[in-house]
Amino acid sequence: MTAAPILSVREAARHYRSGDSIVKALDGVSLDVNAGELVAILGPSGSGKSTLLLIAGLLEPPTEGEVRIRGTLVSKAGEELGRLRDFRRRNIGFVFQKANLIPFLTASENVALAMEIDDVPARDARRHAERLLAGLGLGHRAGNRPTKLSGGEQQRVAIARALANDPTLILADEPTAALDGARGRQVIALFRQIADTRGAGIVVVTHDPRSLDLFDRTIELTDGRVIGERSGPVRIPAR
Amino acid sequence: MNLAFKDVKFNFPRFLLTMAGVGFLIMASTGMVGLYRGIVEDALLVVDRIGADLWVVQGGRAGPFSESSAVPADMDRRVEGIAGVSSVRRFVQVSQQFDFEGRDLRASITGLDFPKDRGEWVQLQEGRYLNAGHFEAIADESIGLALGDQVRLGQDDYRIVGMTRGMVDASGDGLMFVTVNDAMAIARRRTSEEVLLARAAAGKTAAADASESSVPQDSKIAAVLVTLDKGADEDRVRTNVLSWGDANILSRADQRDLLLNQRLWRLRLQILAFTGVLLVVMAIVISLIIYMLTMEKLHQIAMLKLIGARNGVIVTMIAQQSFLIGGGALVLGLAMSKLVFPFFPRRVVIDPSDFAGLALAVGAVCTFASLLGIWRALKIRAQEVLS
Numbered sequence: 001m002t003a004a005p006i007l008s009v010r011e012a013a014r015h016y017r018s019g020d021s022i023v024k025a026l027d028g029v030s031l032d033v034n035a036g037e038l039v040a041i042l043g044p045s046g047s048g049k050s051t052l053l054l055i056a057g058l059l060e061p062p063t064e065g066e067v068r069i070r071g072t073l074v075s076k077a078g079e080e081l082g083r084l085r086d087f088r089r090r091n092i093g094f095v096f097q098k099a100n101l102i103p104f105l106t107a108s109e110n111v112a113l114a115m116e117i118d119d120v121p122a123r124d125a126r127r128h129a130e131r132l133l134a135g136l137g138l139g140h141r142a143g144n145r146p147t148k149l150s151g152g153e154q155q156r157v158a159i160a161r162a163l164a165n166d167p168t169l170i171l172a173d174e175p176t177a178a179l180d181g182a183r184g185r186q187v188i189a190l191f192r193q194i195a196d197t198r199g200a201g202i203v204v205v206t207h208d209p210r211s212l213d214l215f216d217r218t219i220e221l222t223d224g225r226v227i228g229e230r231s232g233p234v235r236i237p238a239r
Numbered sequence: 240m241n242l243a244f245k246d247v248k249f250n251f252p253r254f255l256l257t258m259a260g261v262g263f264l265i266m267a268s269t270g271m272v273g274l275y276r277g278i279v280e281d282a283l284l285v286v287d288r289i290g291a292d293l294w295v296v297q298g299g300r301a302g303p304f305s306e307s308s309a310v311p312a313d314m315d316r317r318v319e320g321i322a323g324v325s326s327v328r329r330f331v332q333v334s335q336q337f338d339f340e341g342r343d344l345r346a347s348i349t350g351l352d353f354p355k356d357r358g359e360w361v362q363l364q365e366g367r368y369l370n371a372g373h374f375e376a377i378a379d380e381s382i383g384l385a386l387g388d389q390v391r392l393g394q395d396d397y398r399i400v401g402m403t404r405g406m407v408d409a410s411g412d413g414l415m416f417v418t419v420n421d422a423m424a425i426a427r428r429r430t431s432e433e434v435l436l437a438r439a440a441a442g443k444t445a446a447a448d449a450s451e452s453s454v455p456q457d458s459k460i461a462a463v464l465v466t467l468d469k470g471a472d473e474d475r476v477r478t479n480v481l482s483w484g485d486a487n488i489l490s491r492a493d494q495r496d497l498l499l500n501q502r503l504w505r506l507r508l509q510i511l512a513f514t515g516v517l518l519v520v521m522a523i524v525i526s527l528i529i530y531m532l533t534m535e536k537l538h539q540i541a542m543l544k545l546i547g548a549r550n551g552v553i554v555t556m557i558a559q560q561s562f563l564i565g566g567g568a569l570v571l572g573l574a575m576s577k578l579v580f581p582f583f584p585r586r587v588v589i590d591p592s593d594f595a596g597l598a599l600a601v602g603a604v605c606t607f608a609s610l611l612g613i614w615r616a617l618k619i620r621a622q623e624v625l626s
């Protein structure tokens with residue numbers, strides 16, 4: 001095991017000033033994610049999970065610490081991240097609680113857009129988008145606009161969009177929060193499959209303990225610190 | 240894929256309404272400018288078309304459009320004798336209100352010096368020019384008469400033998416051309432009471448001059464139109480006429496200047512001021528609409544940034560949408576103007592260069608508004624998707 005991890009966050013801290021006091025949203029967190037690994041981040045509300053994802057996703061610089069992607073130092077304290085948009089587009093896929101699809105585009109257009117803005121020719125982008133959607137069981141929905149899709153379907157379109165440019169790292173912030181248990185598990189299962197087949201490193205913030213058996217590793221945050229880390233899937237005891 | 244176009248297609252009725260709204264504003268501005276142009280064109284119509292180099296009018300006055308003017312009916316003979324004068328015509332114009340088949344109509348009766356002038360400088364829509372010295376008229380459509388109508392003016396019936404379109408005087412009344420002699424007779428119309436009083440004042444009995452003019456003033460004309468010989472010295476003619484003491488002489492340029500800068504300047508200023516107000520309103524409304532369209536999409540724009548779209552993608556979407564609205568509204572505004580303004584009571588001139596100017600202004604407003612939207616859109620951070 002000599003290959004650098006896909007994502008490596010070192011001693012990352014993020015402080016927000018609110019009035020006179022300073023909120024330590026993140027207080028020295030380290031996290032490594034390897035190719036093909038599916039990692040869960042757990043923790044109560046306000047524990048810094050989203051902040052960690054923003055920093056790992058190069059959307060915010062840490063106040064302290066650094067972020068490496070495949071061994072390259074890409075973000076550290078005080079970094080101006082606007083210039084990393086191209087890097088983000090090619091290397092990182094995001095999924096959020098809300099699908100945030102563009103309402104005037106169909107499912108396949110939403111996915112194809114992510115490729116077109118990366119200069120993939122329109123026709124190739126469309127074909128690949130349809131293939132991705134079909135792979136996620138949405139082939140018959142490719143031509144529908146978001147308002148015609150259920151919440152679970154919208155979220156799967158968002159996942160297809162995150163996959164569009166074949167990123168090595170996928171970050172998902174509570175992607176199942178708006179879904180019922182069964183559909184939530186379907187989404188996590190999808191991530192499991194993506195990690196296995198594509199070898200992407202995937203970090204998922206989740207509250208749902210029922211799907212934890214699908215993860216390779218679980219990290220628990222409280223007050224901006226890692227308070228627990230468990231390796232290996234949490235097996236649900238066989239009946 | 241073209242995001243701006245997809246959005247327009249998705250929200251088509253809304254876009255159409257927005258475009259129509261802006262289109263109506265553009266139409267209103269076009270109309271205002273066109274009204275201004277129309278008033279100027281109408282006012283200058285006779286001066287520009289009648290083909291007179293000089294106007295001999297009442298002494299000390301700047302008639303016959305800016306002020307009233309009355310010169311003796313035989314003044315033309317005197318003018319004709321001046322060296323350099325090629326031809327002369329007598330000119331009379333009176334506003335007349337009359338009854339036709341129970342309708343109250345208005346016309347600006349304009350005398351043509353028949354047979355020298357049968358109205359050939361007037362563009363006919365249908366019918367013919369004047370053929371007889373009496374009781375024939377060429378009428379403008381706007382008066383409300385039709386070819387062949389018999390209309391009573393003064394003591395006589397006149398037959399409409401020709402029709403014009405868009406020939407009006409400075410106040411918008413349609414022109415009706417009759418011979419100068421007829422025009423003088425129409426102007427002379429008096430109640431029998433007035434006729435008697437006037438005659439008494441003149442110290443004559445009704446019986447004594449049944450055939451003469453009732454009042455000397457009534458047998459005057461408004462002006463004498465002068466056409467100069469080629470190469471004639473205009474100043475010599477001018478000095479000559481002025482030396483008589485009872486006449487003033489004005490060039491075509493003088494008449495234009497008097498009409499635009501004396502008689503009509505308040506109206507012109509008023510319309511120009513309103514046009515200015517309207518243009519400002521238009522600019523503000525278009526900017527707001529385009530800016531709001533961008534504001535509505537900020538969330539999607541943040542999402543685009545999050546998935547790594549370059550600024551160019553966002554800028555293009557905003558600018559294209561802005562110009563789609565601006566361009567569509569211009570087309571709509573022009574189409575509606577062409578459709579609707581011909582039915583307006585006064586002439587609305589849609590001058591191509593005016594409209595091009597308006598289009599340029601709309602383009603500038605769209606540019607400004609999209610820059611404002613782009614500035615706001617580029618400021619938004621990708622992570623705002625999450626809030």
Ligand SMILES: Nc1ncnc2c1ncn2[C@@H]1O[C@H](COP(=O)(O)OP(=O)(O)O)[C@@H](O)[C@H]1O
Pocket residue numbers: 016017018023024025026043044045046047048049050051052
């Ligand atoms: N932009 C911000 N400004 C100020 N405080 C923030 C900001 N973002 C997050 N915080 C604070 O940081 C802490 C961690 O937030 P977050 O990472 O969103 O937690 P979680 O996702 O685990 O619920 C919270 O106390 C939150 O109020």
Ligand SMILES: [Mg+2]
Pocket residue numbers: 049050051173
């Ligand atoms: Mg959160």
